[in-house]
Amino acid sequence: MRFNTLFFYSITLSIFIACTNQTADQNIEMSAENPFNVDINEPIAYAEVNAKHLEEYVRFTMDHAVKELNALKGSNDINFDNTFGKYDAILNKISKAKRNASNLFLVSPDSLLRAKGNQSDLSLDSLMKDIRSDKELFDKLQSFATSENGKALQGLKKRLMDAVINNFKRSGVALSALDLEHYKTLSTEIKQLSSQFTSNMNAVNEVLVISEEQANGLPDNFKYQYKRENGDYEIPVNNSTRDPVSENAESSAVRKAYLSKFLNRGADGNLLILDDLIGKRHQLGQLMGYDSYAAYELKKNMAKTPDQVWKFLNALAEASKDKALKEVAELKMVRNSEQNTPNDDSPINPWDIAYFQNLLLKTKYGVDTEKMRDYFPMESCLNGMFDLYQRLLGLTFKKIENASVWADGVELYEVYEGDTLRGRFYLDLFPRPHKETWFYGLRFSKGHQTNKGYDIPNALLLGNFTKPTTKLPSLLSFSELSILFHEFGHIMTSMAYQGPYFTLADSEEDFGEATSQIFENWLEDYTVLSAFAKHYETGAILPKTLYDNKQRAKNALSGLSLQRGLRFAFYDLSIYDRYNPVKPLNTDQLWQDIDANMGVIDRYMEGTHRQASWIHINTYPVYTYSYIWSRVYAQDMFTEFEKNGLLDTETGMRYRKLILANGTQRDIHKALEAFLGRPSNNMAYIESLGLD
Structure with a gap:
């Protein structure tokens, strides 16, 4: 049924126009009681939304988008407003429907609405891809872009025109008819696989049941939430419980049992899905003329190429390695002191790393993360x-x-x-x-x-x-x-x-x-x-001593922290830049290979599959490096507030208007220079890590 719907709505198929003349002549509207039928800036009554409402809203949006785009393509007297301006407005409506569908898929307690959200997201995604690969539509837009009026555009109109043209090219509009169909097929299959990956991950309801003795070390407030009538504890395995258990449970066996469950969420279905995703994304990248999917994705980013990202990551890995190795040695000393094994130089178990990091912070710096929690309701x-x-x-x-x-x-x-x-x-x-x-x-x-x-x-x-x-x-x-x-x-x-x-x-x-x-x-x-x-x-203010202790420990583990972030970034970049279809990656072995190459600490836990519940390599491929890349700019921009005052409204307003409000209306390097009064650099970032 889904494929029939997509076929029906695909504007690139002439049969749509031929077979729906009667529908096209009608003014299709949503029912008055549909919560999505709101005027501009009126909030949607989400409590009233059901699956039928969403289905009607999405059909309405798709029908009207097709009608408006066909009118755009049929227009003879073209100008900016009825080409690029109109196109931007149509995409905005489709995107709004798509984001409502995808967000409700992620958050709705209603299983029917989640299912319809997922289905609608897929349909709208396919429509967007059809639109951005429609040669007739592209030719109409291009005809204005290459006209005298188009060439004379400046400012935001020119930036919009250039962005739209580039998006069309990235969506296969220049491919042959056969390759374009292949592109659409791959794109649809990738979206379906990605949605199933997310569904599998969110359907997991794993718990760890432990006894009172096994709960030793866990904070009392944490234990209270999960205590059962028989005196045992039933702890849900999710992001909100990971740190309290991994950092505080005194039993290494409990830490291992918890982390094993945490790292295996979604593995039953998602390992095969990920293999398929990696392969299909590689095919798509090559179809678009790139060596890898990473090269295709990065072309639109600041980094531009995988080589630039590899250099960036490798340089930071090398710069932080010595500090990280010293931190590993210090963790071993903490472990050996607790276990009374003074000469033990064996590796730290992956499931024990967080525990000994927390113990180091407690014993050497007086930082008690759980005690601080009481001050952060x-x-x-x-x-x-x-x-x-x-x-x-x-x-x-x-x-x-x-x-x-x-x-x-x-x-x-x-x-x-x-x-x-x-x-x-x-x-x-x-x-x-x-x-x-x-x-x-x-x-x-x-x-x-x-x-x-x-x-x-x-x-x-x-x-x-x-x-x-x-x-x-x-x-x-x-x-x-x-x-x-x-x-x-x-x-x-x-x-x-x-x-x-x-x-x-x-x-x-x-x-x-x-x-x-x-x-x-x-x-x-x-x-x-x-x-x-x-x-x-009590309402008592966070003691200055707790704060001071935390500040003293700010960079105590910064080397290992950066190395951990780099590990994820290397993994993400590896699967999408170094994929070999003749010898596909073993996505479990890759963790071990990266740990060995980095040469700092082995984090891989035998028999686990962290990649099966890692949303970024699914929904945001070739993105993980950006957390480190972006932080370079974040720390540099913060220097303006350090200079002018952390609560300086004037600096905050400049930041909001020059940076936050920018999007891509202005070249980001120019926007940064306007805010900073100089070109951006990485000095503040390096200093923040204690690596200077």
């Missing part, structure tokens, strides 16, 4: 984060009471600049069955100018933090607090864009994390932190 952290972002960026957040949302506990906020509504964001912070298990700042829609006015952006912060109970609020570790600040940075990037064109709202992919990573820096300042870090029971 979610509500207080949210309020503190909101206060900071509002002050820096000149915005105001207003919570909408009794908002219509898809699940209990989800909150909705409006964002104002003065009296002007700039956007809305949702907070969906805690895990539940079948919900996406990672942490994301996602968009429902981008900012876009319409003939009815400015269509504001809508975004979602999707989290999986520890849930509150009747006894305890949600208490964050410092690491989770950093994640919260980071993901909310993505939300603010969405809210900041005020440009007229949908296509220019996103930055280059490998710069996209920088605008979130920069905000993690404010958590390193005691004045900022102590304004909201208060004990959940």
Whole structure:
């Protein structure tokens, strides 16, 4: 049924026009009671949305897109507004429907709505690919681009025109008819495999059951949440429980059992899917004229080529190796002291690494991550984060009471600049069955100018933090607090864009994390932190001694931390740049090969398959390096706040308007230079790691 639907809606097939003349003459509308049938900037009543509503909304969107694009192709008197301007507006509508479908697939508790969200996402994705590979449409747009009026364009109109033309070329429009069909087939198969990978991962409901004795070392507040009537503990295996167990359980056997379950999530179905994904993406990259899929993906990024990324990663691996090796030696000393084995030089077990890192922080630096957690209740952290972002960026957040949302506990906020509504964001912070298990700042829609006015952006912060109970609020570790600040940075990037064109709202992919990573820096300042870090029971401010201890330990494990990030980046780049169809990769062996090549510490745990639940190599291939690449720019931009004051609104407003609001409206290097007053460099990043 899905393929019939895609065939019916594909605008590249002339049979669509021939067989639907009667439908094309009708004015297809959504039913009045459909929650998606809203006026510009009216919020969607998500609590009322069901699978039929989504199906009708998506069909309506696809029908109207096809009708409008056929009109665009049939137009003889062309200008910018009825070619590139119109095309951008049509894509905005399709994207809005697609993001609603994909986000509901990730968060809805309704199984029928999740299934329809997935199906609709696939259909809209196929339509987008058909549109961007439609030769007739491309020729119409190109005819204006090559006209005297097109050649005379400047500013945002020219940037939009160039971006659209480039997107068409990346989508196979220049291929032969046979190769174009192959491109479409591969693209559809890749999207289907990716969706199944996500479904398999989110369907996992793994738990670890342990006794009271086995729970030794786990924080009392953590144990309380998962204690059963018989006295045992049933701990869900997910991102919110990984650190508390891995860092604190005294039993190595418990740590091993937990990590084995955590690293094997989704393995039953996803290992074969990943093999298929890697192979098909390699075929697509070669079909598009590149040596690898990585080369195809990176062409649009700041890095441009795999060679540039390999050089970047290898240089950092070499620069941090000596420090990391010293840190490994120190961890062995901590292990040997605890186990009374003074001369043991054997490798540290992969499942013990986090435990001994935490023990080092406790014994040498006095850093107790679980004790600090008591000072970071979610509500207080949210309020503190909101206060900071509002002050820096000149915005105001207003919570909408009794908002219509898809699940209990989800909150909705409006964002104002003065009296002007700039956007809305949702907070969906805690895990539940079948919900996406990672942490994301996602968009429902981008900012876009319409003939009815400015269509504001809508975004979602999707989290999986520890849930509150009747006894305890949600208490964050410092690491989770950093994640919260980071993901909310993505939300603010969405809210900041005020440009007229949908296509220019996103930055280059490998710069996209920088605008979130920069905000993690404010958590390193005691004045900022102590304004909201208060004990959940007593209200006492985070003791300065705890903060000072943490600051002393800031770079205690920075070498190993960077090496771990590089390990993931090497893996991601390897599977998509060094794939050999004659001798396909063993995706388990690759972990071991990377560990051996890096020569610092073996993190691979025999019999586990971390790649089966790693969302990035599925949904965001050739992206992991960008977390490190972006941080170079994040730390450099932060120097402006260090110079002018961390709470300086003027600097914050400049940052919002020059960087956050930019998207790709201006060359990112020029935008950076305008904000910094100089070309960007990596000095602040190197210093932040303690490698200078």
